[in-house]
Amino acid sequence: MPREPILSAAPPQDEDFHRDLRPQRIVDMVGQRDVIERLNIVVDAARKRGESLGHILFDGPPGLGKTTFANCIPRELGVPLVTASGPGIKAPKDLIPYLTNLEEHAVLFIDEIHRLPKAVEEYLYSAMEDFRLDIVLGDGINARTINLRLKRFTLIGATTRAGMLSAPLRDRFATREHLGFYSLSELTEIVRRSAKKLNVKLHDDAASEIARRSRATPRIANNRLRWVRDFADSQAGGIVTLDVARAALAMAGIDVLGLDKQDRGYLETIIRVFTGGPAGVEAIAHTMNLSPDTLTDEVEPYLLRSELLVRTPRGRVVTAKAYEHLQLPSPADTDDQRRLFA
Ligand code: ADP
Secondary structure (H helix, E strand, C coil), X not given: CCCCCCCCCCCHHHHHHHHHHCCCCHHHCCCCHHHHHHXXXXXXXXXXXXXXXXXXXXXXXXXXXXXXXXXXXXXXXXXXXXXXXXXXXXXXXXXXXXXXCCCCCCEEEEECHHHCCHHHHHHHHHHHHHCEEEEEECCHHHCXXXXXXXXCCEEEEEEXXXXXXXXXXXXXCCEEEECCCCCHHHHHHHHHHHHHHXXXXXXXXXXXXXXXXXXXXXXXXXXXXXXXXHHHHHHCCCEECHHHHHHHHHHCCCCCCCCCHHHHHHHHHHHHHCCXXXXXXXXXXXXXXXXXXXXHHHHHHHHHHCCCEEEECCEEEECHHHHHHHCCCCHHXXXXXXXXXX
16 A cells, blocks of 8 residues: 655644744735736725625645635635635535535635545535535435525635546636746745744845755745754754755755655656656556655656656656766666677
């Protein structure tokens, strides 16, 4: 059996840490300018008309701000937020209390919405479109349908896999926004702001070094900052200079591209076991004793973006850049050497 994903099940103290650092209002968010501009327009329009906001779907790799947006939007509107998680809603009956308790114009946020069972998705269709819930109670000749009217609410869904959502569910979101990776300057700004909130004495060049090694992802940047802060408090009198940041990151096994042991392990597995690929993600996951979802959702997006990996119809293939980064001879080099010494 593959092990549980390492990164997705955050311990509770981790949740508190990220909640404390999370921007409270949209204006406090860094980056995602085009997404923010569009959201400001729909939020402003809903506020002016006194109507509920249309349903919104956010997709993108973990740690890029989906939950942060979902928390900020109701604050902008001055409406309550109710939070649910896809894997927690196993049957239609689990969804009913969330929907029936919603106040007028409130926001219901469903994280990992792609993990809702099909039967639950089907209940959502009429809830989202007509603000109505038709519940079948009992079965056989005793079955009866109860029609409940719901208050007009806004559903915000977040997913790392927009492609796994059924088309009818996807089409019911008036706004769909994809969150992309952050630029170095945006991430540096996030590191600086987090350091301020955490009272960390951080040099400017150390902030950009942490950002550079954070896989273009705010959550990772905050995690790296937390480790660097601990390292500085324990080993360097609490001041994070560039050298302190580099020493801390090296000790945690984070390399110059920001890859950690798991990222490198993934590339090395393809090279060692599958001679560089193509290899199917299931096979790689089994070899690494990880779940395929962890690889697809958490490890691959940044490797693909960094051009260390490509996805082909026949499977994953590592690139020449990956061999170079890992300082391993690429098959092309070995062919050349063989020819040279033949
Ligand atoms: P997701 O829901 O996409 O997995 P989160 O919204 O939980 O990601 O973001 C993880 C952390 O990263 C948050 O706690 C927040 O501190 C930080 N973060 C995310 N997006 C931004 C942003 N645009 N500006 C500043 N910080 C951000």
